[in-house]
Amino acid sequence: MMDAADWAVVRRSTMFRTTDEAKLRDIIGDRSPRTHPRGQVLFLQGDHIDGLHLVVSGYVKLFRQTEDGADAIVGIHGPGQSFGETAALLATPAHATAETISEARILTIDAERLRTRLGADPDLAFAMLASASMHLRSMVDELERLKGLPGPRRVAGFLCDLAGLDEGSAAFDLPYEKSLIAGRLGMTPESFSRALAKLRDRGVTIDREHVRISRVENLRDFFEGEAA
Amino acid sequence: MMDAADWAVVRRSTMFRTTDEAKLRDIIGDRSPRTHPRGQVLFLQGDHIDGLHLVVSGYVKLFRQTEDGADAIVGIHGPGQSFGETAALLATPAHATAETISEARILTIDAERLRTRLGADPDLAFAMLASASMHLRSMVDELERLKGLPGPRRVAGFLCDLAGLDEGSAAFDLPYEKSLIAGRLGMTPESFSRALAKLRDRGVTIDREHVRISRVENLRDFFEGEAA
DNA sequence: CGACTACTTGAACAAAATCAAATGGGGTGG
């Protein structure tokens, strides 16, 4: 079932943060999050998807397999984020494969039901539109980073986002494996490792998955393009 | 004013292709496309935007200026495509600068009016949601290409898209300057030029802006990862 | 005709990928 913590995540999710509680309960119906072990494939590229997937806890990676075997990570979604919106809403085949990269609890919202509510409720549609727009915007940002910035800067940006602070020191754990982070940032694990090494003399300490940043503002300056 | 050809473009636009004619006329109101000379800045990153911009003819580039002076091209929009949706709908500042890269006719749809119609009309909201989703999807594709593929392959993909065919031979003109295409594909003009040269022995002929592809399926195979 | 611009080409250089090997936990079975 869905406990208070779960419910809080759903309420504050990107997709539904502006949706009022009664409506949200109605949309969800009697569904509750389902727990998946790490490494479980939720759907395959090309599958028909029955609903919108909302991550309640854990992480899911979305990737596309290219002809030559390598897979390109298209996104990694954590608590409060959703995926499969397009496929569910438009009833088109999934355009990436989804696989859990940690134990994860996923709430699946029935596509048919969502479509009905959407048709009846302009506010909801508007909220989702806003959410999609923000998603689009973040995608554009990522595109820009990927194009313009050298590896270490991208890593710096990623760490700053994780820190969630603008200044001072921060300590946190990496949310998932380094090789996956590397893939998400569009580089190889080796390059990622070297990039981290380069950030060491900018006040970033890495021990296993534990990260400490002495002065976030320093790192952000570097990310945004200060001189060495 | 808006002639039949203009109207056809708007009707088939990504955003409004599923909207019925009466509603569309109502949304547009008495506005008509405005002609802009090449190189005109439509709005600046950070500006407040009064409406959604729909390209009727010509091309517009969207780019962001990075701290270090260089500008990253975030998208190039041609006939039937729209931009500024997010900023207009959510009344947030524009997050990129828009500049025409050819003479262009742009239809601006009043944001306030759009919001009202959207609230009153679930079908319209749904259509826009679908459009946003597709946009998102194309963004993801682009992200994937950019991450995974070496230059020449990206160029091959771009050319295949332009060809609009799956097989046989194709001949067309590049829609805008090569240096801009290069920027869009995340590379320098020099690299783009060299990439084109490499595609020559795969049946691609370039003369000025005229392109001829002898066998599109060959090129697509290469793009998708065949051996040399 | 001449200057401008876009594009191409070349050479040196920098960044990142690849290949290969070493390190170091964490977990398993004895």
Add this chain to the structure above:
DNA sequence: CCACCCCATTTGATTTTGTTCAAGTAGTCG
């Protein structure tokens, strides 16, 4: 409990790819 293995990560050496800087070519427009 300990030895051992497995796997993620790091590190090193090498090669590929793409950028930068510089020069040359060609088409265009005044």
